[in-house]
Amino acid sequence: MLATHQLRAGYGSVAVLFDVDIAVGAGESIAIIGANGAGKSTLVRAICGLIPSMAGTIEKEGRPIQSLPPHARAEHGVAVVLEGRHLFGELSLESNLRIAETQGSKRRNARFDFSFEDVLDLFPFMRGRLGAPVGVFSGGEQQMVAIGRALLLKPDLLILDEPSTGLAPKVVREIVAVIQTLRQKGMSLLLIEQHIGVASECSDRAYVMSLGKIVKELDSTDWHDQSLLAEITQAYLG
Amino acid sequence: MTLTLLVQSVLAGLTNGFVYGLIGLGIAVVFRGARIINAMQGDLALIGSVVAYLIAVSLGLPMILGFLLGVVAGGVTGFLVDRLMIRPTAKRRGTEDSFLLVTLGGAFAVSATVLLYFGRDSYVLPGIGGNAMVDVFDAAMRVHAIWLIVISTGVVLALRWFYAKTAIGQAMLAASIDPEGALTLGINVGWMRTMTLALGGLVGGLAGVLVAPLINIQYEMGLLLTLKGFAAAILGGLTSPFGAIFGGVILGLVEALAVVTISSGYKDVVAMTLLIAIMIAMPQGLFGRRGRLGG
Ligand SMILES: Nc1ncnc2c1ncn2[C@@H]1O[C@H](COP(=O)(O)OP(=O)(O)OP(=O)(O)O)[C@@H](O)[C@H]1O
Numbered sequence: 001m002l003a004t005h006q007l008r009a010g011y012g013s014v015a016v017l018f019d020v021d022i023a024v025g026a027g028e029s030i031a032i033i034g035a036n037g038a039g040k041s042t043l044v045r046a047i048c049g050l051i052p053s054m055a056g057t058i059e060k061e062g063r064p065i066q067s068l069p070p071h072a073r074a075e076h077g078v079a080v081v082l083e084g085r086h087l088f089g090e091l092s093l094e095s096n097l098r099i100a101e102t103q104g105s106k107r108r109n110a111r112f113d114f115s116f117e118d119v120l121d122l123f124p125f126m127r128g129r130l131g132a133p134v135g136v137f138s139g140g141e142q143q144m145v146a147i148g149r150a151l152l153l154k155p156d157l158l159i160l161d162e163p164s165t166g167l168a169p170k171v172v173r174e175i176v177a178v179i180q181t182l183r184q185k186g187m188s189l190l191l192i193e194q195h196i197g198v199a200s201e202c203s204d205r206a207y208v209m210s211l212g213k214i215v216k217e218l219d220s221t222d223w224h225d226q227s228l229l230a231e232i233t234q235a236y237l238g
Numbered sequence: 239m240t241l242t243l244l245v246q247s248v249l250a251g252l253t254n255g256f257v258y259g260l261i262g263l264g265i266a267v268v269f270r271g272a273r274i275i276n277a278m279q280g281d282l283a284l285i286g287s288v289v290a291y292l293i294a295v296s297l298g299l300p301m302i303l304g305f306l307l308g309v310v311a312g313g314v315t316g317f318l319v320d321r322l323m324i325r326p327t328a329k330r331r332g333t334e335d336s337f338l339l340v341t342l343g344g345a346f347a348v349s350a351t352v353l354l355y356f357g358r359d360s361y362v363l364p365g366i367g368g369n370a371m372v373d374v375f376d377a378a379m380r381v382h383a384i385w386l387i388v389i390s391t392g393v394v395l396a397l398r399w400f401y402a403k404t405a406i407g408q409a410m411l412a413a414s415i416d417p418e419g420a421l422t423l424g425i426n427v428g429w430m431r432t433m434t435l436a437l438g439g440l441v442g443g444l445a446g447v448l449v450a451p452l453i454n455i456q457y458e459m460g461l462l463l464t465l466k467g468f469a470a471a472i473l474g475g476l477t478s479p480f481g482a483i484f485g486g487v488i489l490g491l492v493e494a495l496a497v498v499t500i501s502s503g504y505k506d507v508v509a510m511t512l513l514i515a516i517m518i519a520m521p522q523g524l525f526g527r528r529g530r531l532g533g
């Protein structure tokens with residue numbers, strides 16, 4: 001579904017990512033964990049084109065996309081919920097969703113065809129608040145708007161950058177439930193998380209990132225082995 | 239002061255107010271859609287009126303053709319401003335100040351070009367209904383001024399509808415509120431900015447063909463219009479189309495009352511004093527949102 005090869009990217013002329021190789025198979029959910037400043041969000045921004053790649057390739061289903069402008073990558077089925085969400089705060093919830101719906105309607109024959117109604121079914125709280133500006137929503141609600149908005153793009157791959165950070169435990173459970181629903185539907189996911197428990201629960205495999213490099217790959221067995229996770233937390237997330 | 243004199247000055251203020259409002263409208267469109275203060279807005283009007291003059295007066299073609307092409311010339315210029323000035327500046331990571339400065343440079347360039355080819359003379363563009371007047375409570379008002387008010391109001395309503403109800407208008411808003419968020423949705427933010435400047439240019443061209451019959455075309459008119467239009471837009475909160483027109487009308491009326499109560503020489507002083515007072519007392523303008531909502 002998505003693969004990076006020897007990807008190098010950063011800000012200005014300073015590289016932050018070095019030779020990053022990751023792969024997300026179709027229908028797979030992959031986590032990337034790492035300490036603050038490891039370069040996780042930088043990887044997300046490079047994949048969706050908000051920062052240019054300096055070297056290496058990014059392939060979506062075998063097609064190189066690293067030289068496409070960011071807006072074209074969404075049309076190739078890569079949707080992302082950025083860190084900080086980047087909603088249109090002064091516009092209403094309905095506007096936020098409709099803008100995404102219009103963009104999503106440009107994708108024909110998409111594998112996952114989320115409609116406006118489907119998103120409201122996934123996040124029932126939205127029904128009563130369509131007219132409210134999303135800027136006044138709580139952090140959890142905004143996160144859900146951001147996820148709903150991304151789903152309306154009918155993506156093949158959804159990238160979530162720290163969806164649980166800063167949210168109350170109860171809200172985290174709701175987000176986890178939504179992620180599990182998406183996995184059951186077979187959507188490919190790339191999940192960035194600092195919360196290793198949530199990450200392990202929501203994904204099949206994981207990469208550990210440190211100082212801009214992938215320093216460890218965890219297969220399904222290791223990634224769900226609680227004692228190993230404790231060690232990893234000690235070593236890389238401490 | 240007689241009632242007729244009062245009515246006469248209110249009508250004059252109203253007309254001028256819509257002139258300022260129309261320029262302010264273009265400034266608000268561009269600021270709302272691209273976070274750029276376009277100091278060329280008055281010069282887009284100059285271009286629109288010059289093109290209308292060349293077609294309708296110099297070439298003697300139908301007035302309506304002159305009007306339409308004047309508006310189109312504004313739009314095309316807006317497009318070119320983005321391509322030739324804003325885009326290269328943005329590529330070099332220009333900030334809001336650098337956009338203001340390059341458009342200010344553009345404003346002087348337009349003014350100098352008109353001076354070069356037309357000299358210091360002023361030119362009269364015929365208005366809608368020629369010089370016909372109508373009586374309003376014993377005072378006289380030009381038919382053209384009434385058309386100016388009607389058309390401006392129509393444009394404001396059309397713009398409100400455009401931003402609130404059309405997919406492209408919503409995408410333009412999204413691109414300006416959060417460019418990165420918009421990019422991740424597949425919105426071509428650069429193109430939205432180009433279209434915003436072209437739209438601002440159309441409004442500027444329209445302002446030109448509507449304003450020129452009232453104030454005459456002259457190479458310096460652009461910067462003066464920009465200043466008054468900017469004041470109108472600021473009064474209206476800088477992002478609201480409705481606010482810009484309303485701000486313009488307030489400005490026009492205050493000026494008109496200053497003329498009858500103090501002296502015509504103090505007109506601009508009063509207008510700018512009002513602007514400064516409003517900016518100090520209400521930095522968000524009369525219609526601005528109190529503190530932008532975070533996303
Ligand atoms: N806009 C920027 N300009 C310059 N350097 C940046 C920028 N954003 C991030 N960096 C640097 O890049 C490195 C990686 O940052 P990044 O945001 O990718 O980390 P992260 O793993 O997402 O951390 P966190 O868990 O805190 O979100 C850091 O050293 C950071 O200082």
Ligand SMILES: [Mg+2]
Pocket residue numbers: 040041042083161162
């Ligand atoms: Mg991050």
